[in-house]
Each structure stands twice: as structure tokens, then as C-alpha cells.
Amino acid sequence: MEFEWNAIAKEIALEVEKAVIPLFGTAKAGEVVGENASGDTTDYVDKVSEDIVLSRLEPLGVNIVSEEAGVIDNGSDYTVVIDPIDGSYNFTAGIPVFAFSFAVFKGKRPVYGAIYEFLPKNFYEAVPGEGAFLNGRRIHVRKPERGKEALSFYTRGRCTGIIKKVKRVRVLGAIAVELSYLAKGALDGVFDIRNYVRPTDIAAGVLIAREAGAIVTDERGRELEVKLSATEKTNLIAVDDEYLLKMILEELENGS
CATH class of the missing domain: 3.40.190.80 (D-Maltodextrin-Binding Protein; domain 2)
Structure with missing residues (x-):
């Protein structure tokens, strides 16, 4: 089965945004509610956001790699690697630098990547061989000026x-x-x-x-x-x- 990863990523990101932005900068967001697959603590906002992502991905039958749940192997050709809120410390502290991260692999080969920066509402995405885009506009690294990097x-x-x-x-x-x-x-x-x-x-x-x-x-x-x-x-x-x-x-x- 093939998937429209662009649409899936956007829909999930916006659903996570709706749920978590009211928690931005609050003590509730940083409450410890458990432990993740790596043995680190899980904050409330991490749990809320990941539960949304898992609920959307599990019906697709794809494999999932996530910070909180670990590896979920469903025997699929596709694996989705997610971090619902990268920068969760910033989020809980009220620092507006955090994002939703979503990458898809077919076997071990990347086929799609998306990052949604919540507060500026910037949606970055890339497909191998097709370039990188910000809100639909192609982007490229800059040519550095020596000594001013x-x-x-x-x-x-x-x-x-x-x-x-x-x-x-x-x-x-x-x-x-x-x-x-x-x-x-x-x-x-x-x-x-x-x-x-x-x-x-x-x-x-x-x-x-x-x-x-x-x-x-x-x-x-x-x-x-x-x-x-x-x-x-x-x-x-x-x-x-x-x-x-x-x-x-x-x-x-x-x-x-």
C-alpha cells in the first residue's frame, strides 16, 4: 500500500498543535508522567502529543519508531520515525523553539521527511532527489561568508x-x-x-x-x-x- 505522506504528516502535525499549544509554557506541560524507551522521563506534553501520533499511525499498519514508545514492529515495508515535540524542554519553559518531526523510511531508505515548526507555522519537507521545501517553496543552504559563519x-x-x-x-x-x-x-x-x-x-x-x-x-x-x-x-x-x-x-x- 502507498501513502500520501505529505497529507498524513500535515494532518497529524495540526492535530498535535491543536492539543498542545494551550499547554505551552505551563507547569502542567512539564509534569513527569512516566519513563520512555531510553529510560528518560516522559513529560505530560510528550505523552499527550505522542498518543495523538500513535492513534493516527497505528491504523495504517506501519512500523513506528518513537522516543516514548520505542520501536513498534508491524511487519510493514514502511517505518515512520517520529518526535512529536522536538524541543520539549523549550516548550515547557515557554521558549518558542520546538517542532514536530516526522520521517518515513521504506526498508532502510528514507522516502519522506517533514518538520512543522508550530509557532511560526513553518512546514518543511523533503523527498530524496526532489529537494527541500518550506511552505511549498524550494529552499537551499546558503554560501557561507568566511569568518562570519x-x-x-x-x-x-x-x-x-x-x-x-x-x-x-x-x-x-x-x-x-x-x-x-x-x-x-x-x-x-x-x-x-x-x-x-x-x-x-x-x-x-x-x-x-x-x-x-x-x-x-x-x-x-x-x-x-x-x-x-x-x-x-x-x-x-x-x-x-x-x-x-x-x-x-x-x-x-x-x-x-
């Missing part, structure tokens, strides 16, 4: 020398959003070297960034493969050109 950079003390070589370093707290910003030319790079991000965080963003012209690798500069796992953690480097990738890899090698 802006990076989103997550570390636990490694590679800090890069700070002196770029103009700005930001940490927005929602990597799906940040990969989307790279794709549309608002950032030059996004990298997380804490061995922290999971496929649910990055599956859609990696596809969208790549289709917009970004280079996405692991910390050794090898092409990053997104695994269909709810628990596996990885490092990620996503940049708009080879020069910046080389600069980051050299800083990592130097141990700065």
Missing part, C-alpha cells in the same frame, strides 16, 4: 576552539528546528558531539538538510546513516560546505 553547537567541552573561528555560536535547544534553519540558509552548521542525539531527533532534519544541499556526517566525517532505533545515540555534523566541515574535523582531531 553561524553555528549551532552542542558540546561537553570538546572542539571549543571552533568558537574563535566563526562569528556566532548558538544553542537553540531543538535540533530538528536547527537542521531546518541550516536547510533554509539561516545557519551555516549544526553539530552535536555529546553522543546524545537519537534518530527520533534527527531523522527528518537530516533528510531536509541534505536535500537543501547540506553535508551531514558523523564526527569522523563519514556520511551519517540514520538508524531505525529509538535508543541509539550518535554524534552529528551538518554544514553548508566542505570548508566548514574540514574546519570542524580538524578541531576535533586537535582535541581543542
Whole structure:
């Protein structure tokens, strides 16, 4: 069976939006209600949003990979990797940087990715070989201006020398959003070297960034493969050109 993934993603995102936006910035949103597949705590808003997504996807009979429920194997050719609210800490704190992340794989091959940034109502999507789009308009990474690059950079003390070589370093707290910003030319790079991000965080963003012209690798500069796992953690480097990738890899090698 084939699916209209674009329509499915939009419908689910809007349903999640309707349910969760009234909780934005409230204490209720951050109440701990359980534990997810990785052993981390589950906040109320995560549970509410994921229940909506699961209720919409389960009738389709597809496999599901989600942060809270883990891997649901229904024996389908298709696997949907979801994070209903990437940036849930921002959400509960009242910081308006968070998004719905939705990626589809056929076997191990990505076939569709979508990210919906709730408050600006920005809908990013990509299909392999067809490009990346924001609200239906094609987007592409920008050509960086040397010495004026802006990076989103997550570390636990490694590679800090890069700070002196770029103009700005930001940490927005929602990597799906940040990969989307790279794709549309608002950032030059996004990298997380804490061995922290999971496929649910990055599956859609990696596809969208790549289709917009970004280079996405692991910390050794090898092409990053997104695994269909709810628990596996990885490092990620996503940049708009080879020069910046080389600069980051050299800083990592130097141990700065």
C-alpha cells in the first residue's frame, strides 16, 4: 500500500498543535508522567502529543519508531520515525523553539521527511532527489561568508576552539528546528558531539538538510546513516560546505 505522506504528516502535525499549544509554557506541560524507551522521563506534553501520533499511525499498519514508545514492529515495508515535540524542554519553559518531526523510511531508505515548526507555522519537507521545501517553496543552504559563519553547537567541552573561528555560536535547544534553519540558509552548521542525539531527533532534519544541499556526517566525517532505533545515540555534523566541515574535523582531531 502507498501513502500520501505529505497529507498524513500535515494532518497529524495540526492535530498535535491543536492539543498542545494551550499547554505551552505551563507547569502542567512539564509534569513527569512516566519513563520512555531510553529510560528518560516522559513529560505530560510528550505523552499527550505522542498518543495523538500513535492513534493516527497505528491504523495504517506501519512500523513506528518513537522516543516514548520505542520501536513498534508491524511487519510493514514502511517505518515512520517520529518526535512529536522536538524541543520539549523549550516548550515547557515557554521558549518558542520546538517542532514536530516526522520521517518515513521504506526498508532502510528514507522516502519522506517533514518538520512543522508550530509557532511560526513553518512546514518543511523533503523527498530524496526532489529537494527541500518550506511552505511549498524550494529552499537551499546558503554560501557561507568566511569568518562570519553561524553555528549551532552542542558540546561537553570538546572542539571549543571552533568558537574563535566563526562569528556566532548558538544553542537553540531543538535540533530538528536547527537542521531546518541550516536547510533554509539561516545557519551555516549544526553539530552535536555529546553522543546524545537519537534518530527520533534527527531523522527528518537530516533528510531536509541534505536535500537543501547540506553535508551531514558523523564526527569522523563519514556520511551519517540514520538508524531505525529509538535508543541509539550518535554524534552529528551538518554544514553548508566542505570548508566548514574540514574546519570542524580538524578541531576535533586537535582535541581543542
